Amino acid sequence: MTSFVRTLLPLLLAAAVPGLATAADYAVQPASSKLGFSSNFQGQSFDGTFGKWTAAISYDAAKLASSKFDVEVDLSSAKTGDKDRDGALPGADFFNVAKFPQAHFVTTAFRQNGAQVVADGNLTLHGVTKPVSLNVTFKPQGAGATLDVTGTLKRLDFGVGGGEYADTSVIGPDVKINAHLTLTAK
Amino acid sequence: MSLRSNDRQWGSVAKFFHWLMALAILGNGIFGLCMDFAHSPMQKIGWFAWHKSIGLTVLALFLLRLLWRAVDRRPRDEPGPRWQHVSAHLVHGVLYLLILALPLSGWWFNSLRGFPLQWFKLFNLPALASKNDELAHTVIGIHEYLFYFLLLVLVAHAGAALKHHVFDNDNVLRRMLPFGKLRANHSQGDKP
Numbered sequence: 536m537t538s539f540v541r542t543l544l545p546l547l548l549a550a551a552v553p554g555l556a557t558a559a560d561y562a563v564q565p566a567s568s569k570l571g572f573s574s575n576f577q578g579q580s581f582d583g584t585f586g587k588w589t590a591a592i593s594y595d596a597a598k599l600a601s602s603k604f605d606v607e608v609d610l611s612s613a614k615t616g617d618k619d620r621d622g623a624l625p626g627a628d629f630f631n632v633a634k635f636p637q638a639h640f641v642t643t644a645f646r647q648n649g650a651q652v653v654a655d656g657n658l659t660l661h662g663v664t665k666p667v668s669l670n671v672t673f674k675p676q677g678a679g680a681t682l683d684v685t686g687t688l689k690r691l692d693f694g695v696g697g698g699e700y701a702d703t704s705v706i707g708p709d710v711k712i713n714a715h716l717t718l719t720a721k
Numbered sequence: 722m723s724l725r726s727n728d729r730q731w732g733s734v735a736k737f738f739h740w741l742m743a744l745a746i747l748g749n750g751i752f753g754l755c756m757d758f759a760h761s762p763m764q765k766i767g768w769f770a771w772h773k774s775i776g777l778t779v780l781a782l783f784l785l786r787l788l789w790r791a792v793d794r795r796p797r798d799e800p801g802p803r804w805q806h807v808s809a810h811l812v813h814g815v816l817y818l819l820i821l822a823l824p825l826s827g828w829w830f831n832s833l834r835g836f837p838l839q840w841f842k843l844f845n846l847p848a849l850a851s852k853n854d855e856l857a858h859t860v861i862g863i864h865e866y867l868f869y870f871l872l873l874v875l876v877a878h879a880g881a882a883l884k885h886h887v888f889d890n891d892n893v894l895r896r897m898l899p900f901g902k903l904r905a906n907h908s909q910g911d912k913p
Contacts, residue, residue: 577770578845579837617835618854623762699763704842705770 558595558602561680561718568716570608574690575707576620583615592682592718594673596652599645604654604684608638628700635662645671654684660693669712679719686712726794730896730903735793738786739897742779746820747875749775750868773831774841780824783817799891805881812878819871825849826864833857 570585587609594602610630615621625632642656643666651670658667669686690696690710691703700706726732731739753772759765798806831838832848834857839845850856885893895901 577766577837577839578842579839619762699761702763705763705766 558593558598560721561592561594561682562721563590563592564679564717564719569714570606571713571715572613572710573713574710577705580707581615581617581620583613585609586612586614588612590716592716594680594682596673599647599652602642602645604640604642604656606640608640610636610638610660628698629696631661635660640667658688658693661695663693665692679717682714682716682718684712684714684716688712726796728794728797730796730892730901732793734789736897736899738782738789740899742782742786742820745775745779745782746823746871749779750823750871753868754865769836770839770842773827773838776824776827777838777840777846779820780828783820783824796896799885799893801889801891808877809881812874812881815874816871816878819867819874823864823867823871826860826867830857830860830864833860 570588571582572584573580573582575581585608589607591603591605594604611625611632613621613624613630615624624630627633638658638660640656640658642654644655646653646655652673654669654671656667656669657664667686667688669684672683674681687709689708690706691701691708695710696706724732724734726735749772752768752775756765756768756772759768798809828838828846829849832850833853835848835852837845838848882894882897885891886895890904892903895903
């Protein structure tokens with residue numbers, strides 16, 4: 536027994552110490568989570584959602600340095616409630632899903648901006664990778680948490696809706712991201 | 722030429738409403754029928770935006786015209802048989818109804834399709850109804866046929882005005898022409 540403790544304890548400690556610096560991993564509950572976006576067309580805003588996406592979330596408000604979000608979005612799953620628009624979005628003029636089926640966001644750093652936590656990361660969309668910063672609101676709840684993420688990106692930075700669709704007086708330049716995730720501890 | 726109408730001819734405000742709206746309605750109607758010739762979806766979106774903005778302008782002009790008509794005087798009917806007076810006023814009434822129904826049916830269709838409604842990229846107007854693609858299909862047909870009906874009524878309206886101008890040599894058209902000068906007051910058989 537003592538030898539067991541003697542051999543196991545250092546192993547446990549060795550395993551636990553790097554663990555102290557690592558944020559907790561969470562699993563996304565898809566049924567109660569949503570990845571949404573909104574923009575405007577001819578002065579009227581519209582809301583859309585992505586039906587298929589995955590997110591690897593490691594987060595601890597006290598260990599921002601080791602926190603990480605890694606999100607993959609299936610762009611063909613975008614729905615905005617209008618058949619013309621939903622028909623156009625996957626096409627070559629917008630997401631071009633035939634060539635770029637997925638968008639990918641991965642954080643590079645988290646920082647505290649006053650009371651707000653900001654996730655800096657790189658978004659790869661439509662073959663373009665650019666830095667994007669998102670506001671993060673993480674609320675622990677029991678063994679899990681809720682995570683709300685908001686931010687704004689410029690569609691033309693990523694060449695989404697180029698050519699004649701680049702007219703921002705018709706299709707708004709900004710796309711707001713809003714995600715609500717329900718997380719359970721892994 | 723005064724702003725207000727008098728007993729014998731229309732004032733410049735009434736003429737302005739009449740001719741500007743005639744031009745806008747005819748132009749926008751013909752333009753509307755051509756919008757399917759757009760080369761690209763974005764061009765079509767732009768053309769529809771123009772069509773909608775002009776249509777809303779017609780609707781606004783119509784409301785202003787009604788207000789003006791309520792306070793303005795009106796020229797007396799030119800001498801003529803009673804059936805001509807009655808049918809002329811009937812045609813005017815039908816034209817007024819069509820001028821109102823055309824933009825409203827367009828607005829209704831636009832609402833049923835869930836499209837935004839913007840006036841020359843300046844401001845948006847609310848939907849008149851909630852989204853209903855099936856009904857929209859019917860209403861766009863109504864919108865289009867209202868214009869064909871307007872063209873028919875217009876043949877009677879403009880045809881009668883020209884008939885009075887060319888064959889009767891009276892002031893029916895002259896009193897509405899932008900820079901028209903009235904013929905001297907004369908009765909039939911009393912030629913100068």
